[in-house]
Amino acid sequence: MAIPKLVLACILLFAIVLQQVNSQGLKIDFYKKTCPSLESVVYATTARYISRVPSFAAALLRMHFHDCFVRGCDGSVLISSTSNNTAEKDSIPNQSLRGFQVIDAVKSAVERQCPGQVSCADILALVARDAVSLINGPSWPVPLGRRDGRVSNATEALFGLPPPFFNATQLIAAFASKNLTVKDLVVLSGSHTIGFSHCSTITTRLYNFTGVGDSDPSMDPNYVAALKRKCSPTDRTSIIQMDPGSSQSFDVNYYATVQKRRGLFQADAALLTNNETNAYVTKHSTSSATSSFFKDFAASMVKMGNIQVLTGSAGEIRRICSAIN
Ligand code: HEM
Ligand SMILES: *[C@@H]1O[C@H](CO)[C@@H](O)[C@H](O)[C@H]1NC(C)=O
Ligand SMILES: *[C@@H]1O[C@H](CO)[C@@H](O)[C@H](O)[C@H]1NC(C)=O
Ligand SMILES: *[C@@H]1O[C@H](CO)[C@@H](O)[C@H](O)[C@H]1NC(C)=O
Ligand SMILES: *[C@@H]1O[C@H](CO)[C@@H](O)[C@H](O)[C@H]1NC(C)=O
Ligand SMILES: *[C@@H]1O[C@H](CO)[C@@H](O)[C@H](O)[C@H]1NC(C)=O
Ligand SMILES: *[C@@H]1O[C@H](CO)[C@@H](O)[C@H](O)[C@H]1NC(C)=O
Ligand SMILES: CC(=O)N[C@H]1CO[C@H](CO)[C@@H](O)[C@@H]1O
Numbered sequence: 019m020a021i022p023k024l025v026l027a028c029i030l031l032f033a034i035v036l037q038q039v040n041s042q043g044l045k046i047d048f049y050k051k052t053c054p055s056l057e058s059v060v061y062a063t064t065a066r067y068i069s070r071v072p073s074f075a076a077a078l079l080r081m082h083f084h085d086c087f088v089r090g091c092d093g094s095v096l097i098s099s100t101s102n103n104t105a106e107k108d109s110i111p112n113q114s115l116r117g118f119q120v121i122d123a124v125k126s127a128v129e130r131q132c133p134g135q136v137s138c139a140d141i142l143a144l145v146a147r148d149a150v151s152l153i154n155g156p157s158w159p160v161p162l163g164r165r166d167g168r169v170s171n172a173t174e175a176l177f178g179l180p181p182p183f184f185n186a187t188q189l190i191a192a193f194a195s196k197n198l199t200v201k202d203l204v205v206l207s208g209s210h211t212i213g214f215s216h217c218s219t220i221t222t223r224l225y226n227f228t229g230v231g232d233s234d235p236s237m238d239p240n241y242v243a244a245l246k247r248k249c250s251p252t253d254r255t256s257i258i259q260m261d262p263g264s265s266q267s268f269d270v271n272y273y274a275t276v277q278k279r280r281g282l283f284q285a286d287a288a289l290l291t292n293n294e295t296n297a298y299v300t301k302h303s304t305s306s307a308t309s310s311f312f313k314d315f316a317a318s319m320v321k322m323g324n325i326q327v328l329t330g331s332a333g334e335i336r337r338i339c340s341a342i343n
Contacts (some may be wrong), residue, residue: 044161044327048140053132054088057073060141063124063146067117067119072266075149076213082146083209083322084115085139087196088178090326092167093138095175096121096339109175114216118340121145126337129213138339143323146200152213155268160323164225165333168342179200182219182283186292188283198326204295205318207286208302208311211272212265214257215282218251223284225251236287270311273302 049056080107088106096118099105107115121138124145130138140162150155180192193203223234224246227241233242248258259265260282261272272286276299281287289295302311334343 031299044163044324044329046089046159049132049136052135053128056136057144059131061148062146063266064120064145064253065121065152067123068149069153072153073214074117074120075153075268076209077115078142078149079116079146079209080123080213081115082142083141084175084179085142086322086325087176087180087333089169089171090328091143091164091323092326092328092333093142093164093336094105094167094200095172096138096142097170097342098340101267102343103170103171105170106172106175107170111170114219121339125326129337132336135165136335136337137166137333138336139166141339147319153268154318156312156329158320159173161331163327165328165330166336167328167333170342171187175278176221180285180287182332183222184219184285186213186289186295188291189288195263196322198325200292200294200320201298201314202318202321204289204298205311206322207270207289208270208315210260210282210286211270212268213264214262215260217253217256217258220245220258220282221249221251221253226248234284234287236279236284236290237281241278243281246265259267270302270305270308273299273307273311277303314323 038210060308063077082091083097084106085091085093088094095106095115097105097107107118121142123139124141128141140160143160143162147158147160180189184192189203190200193199220338224235224242225233234238245258245342249256250292261275263270272281275281276289278287279287279290282288289299303306337343
């Protein structure tokens with residue numbers, strides 16, 4: 019029996035649409051045939067580093083964020099500067115990034131198994147996921163198939179990343195420009211439950227907030243005093259925990275800290291000034307909200323990992339993560 023022409027046309031159209039969806043979107047099983055051992059190799063190598071130096075977990079999570087917010091998740095944050103190009107790595111917000119050696123080690127291990135197949139952008143997305151899960155956080159399936167970019171520009175990192183002194187309006191706009199919602203903002207800010215900041219990031223807030231030798235009145239004065247004991251006005255090297263006492267464990271304690279007006283940055287404190295973010299902070303400031311936060315975090319990380327990705331034949335698969343082929 020002949021298939022009616024209209025049905026045939028519909029099937030054909032559907033196939034074309036499907037093909038476009040597949041080539042533009044990311045897929046969980048993208049490397050199923052070309053690199054079946056990918057996820058176990060990434061996990062094993064990441065675990066080896068994080069078991070020795072747990073603080074790498076925070077650094078690797080932040081690196082993925084910095085990658086995605088500048089030119090999309092294309093591995094551009096991993097590129098080193100050359101004689102004719104100042105790369106993102108050398109921009110001011112990136113000066114405190116660390117853990118590049120972990121990415122290089124994972125890439126080498128992956129290249130030994132499946133040479134020339136897996137992008138550095140995908141490796142970074144997987145490492146960030148594994149880093150979080152290795153320090154008691156959630157895990158989630160990572161859609162894959164990103165390609166590596168061929169541009170890394172320090173100026174773009176300076177203007178693309180939200181600085182720590184942004185208020186709620188500015189933060190919401192910065193996230194909206196990446197198609198991320200107010201909820202994504204408050205959920206992903208929960209990353210500050212782990213890791214460290216340099217004293218220099220907060221000295222203005224502690225010592226000279228409005229230029230008259232004052233501190234930020236939105237911070238708990240007892241906490242201001244405690245931080246001043248750790249950070250002198252001229253300290254450029256010391257680091258402090260962002261979520262004191264719990265900075266090595268991925269949990270909801272960040273929201274309790276923010277709720278107590280002890281968020282380290284103005285960008286953390288700002289989450290109390292918007293009704294929607296404030297409600298989220300309040301709801302998640304007790305450990306009974308852990309599973310709710312973990313579920314939200316996984317969903318927002320997948321969204322962040324989708325920002326302006328290169329797919330299909332765009333970009334390249336870098337041979338080493340620190341240099342364009
Ligand atoms: C909402 C806007 C954000 C601002 C303004 C911000 C700002 C900062 C700053 C200033 C630091 C400390 C840098 C230093 O002084 O060493 C930091 C650390 C960190 N950020 Fe954020 N961040 C934001 C969002 C995010 C997001 C979305 C993530 C992850 C998805 C993230 C993950 C981290 C982590 C894990 C650290 C600790 C890094 C380490 O220990 O090396 N941040 N952030
Ligand atoms: C920069 O130099 C490299 C070689 O070091 C070269 O391959 C590349 O094309 C140069 N890029 C520009 C924009 O001049
Ligand atoms: C880097 O980005 C800035 C800001 O978009 C732009 O003005 C500049 O020309 C770029 N530099 C290079 C080398 O492309
Ligand atoms: C946030 O900062 C911007 C730019 O400085 C300012 O115009 C705006 O009024 C501020 N919003 C709030 C809610 O403070
Ligand atoms: C946000 O979504 C719009 C509409 O789908 C799209 O045109 C734009 O490129 C997206 N922006 C980013 C940064 O992903
Ligand atoms: C505080 O800020 C004001 C205005 O920016 C500046 O003139 C002054 O030198 C600063 N004081 C200190 C101790 O840094
Ligand atoms: C935020 O909540 C306060 C108090 O519940 C209310 O007065 C205010 O109108 C709300 N603002 C917005 C923008 O919804
Ligand atoms: C991690 C990293 O590459 N940091 C660099 C940031 O930029 C400064 C110079 O501006 C370099 O000295 C750092 O090595």
